[in-house]
Amino acid sequence: MLEIFRELRGLLRVSHVHIDSWVFRLHYSVTTTCMFAFSLIVSAKQYVGNPIDCIHSKDIPEEVLNTYCWIHSTYTIPSAFWKRIGFDVAHPGVDKTLDPEERRYHKYYQWVCFCLFFQVRTHV
Structure with a gap:
């Protein structure tokens, strides 16, 4: 009876197929590691250190x-x-401008670390 199960188990064995080479596996593992490290560095800079230095006078x-x-x-x-x-x-x-229509706003300071982290998650 056990012989039947052993033969069936042999039929159900899945072989691992690699469709990429060691160069590609090394590339995406190193890329993921670097992006994760940069995400940690940027997060630490934003939430632990001083995230931005604005030009200011002594009034404020x-x-x-x-x-x-x-x-x-x-x-x-x-x-x-x-x-x-x-x-x-x-x-x-x-430059100086009084026309608000001429301004192009950039809102990215807070989101950089999250974007890097989500890019790492998609590569894992």
Whole structure:
């Protein structure tokens, strides 16, 4: 009776098929490890250390302004990318404007660590 089960077990044995080479397996394991490490570093920087340093004057305390800058979004002005740096503008995309329609908002500070972590999860 046991002989029948042994023969059936031999028929149900699944062989492991590898459709990729050791180079690809090494690539996705190293990539996943690096992305996970970067996710931890960015998370530690955002939630343990000082996540952002805003340019400020002495009128407002540094901690208050950095918290405001991290929570709220920043913006650039597309027309300021083509002006002369050091003469017309201080940095590409930074300029004075009164028109809110001209501003392009960037909201990414808080989400970088989560995006990296979810990318790692999809590669595992």
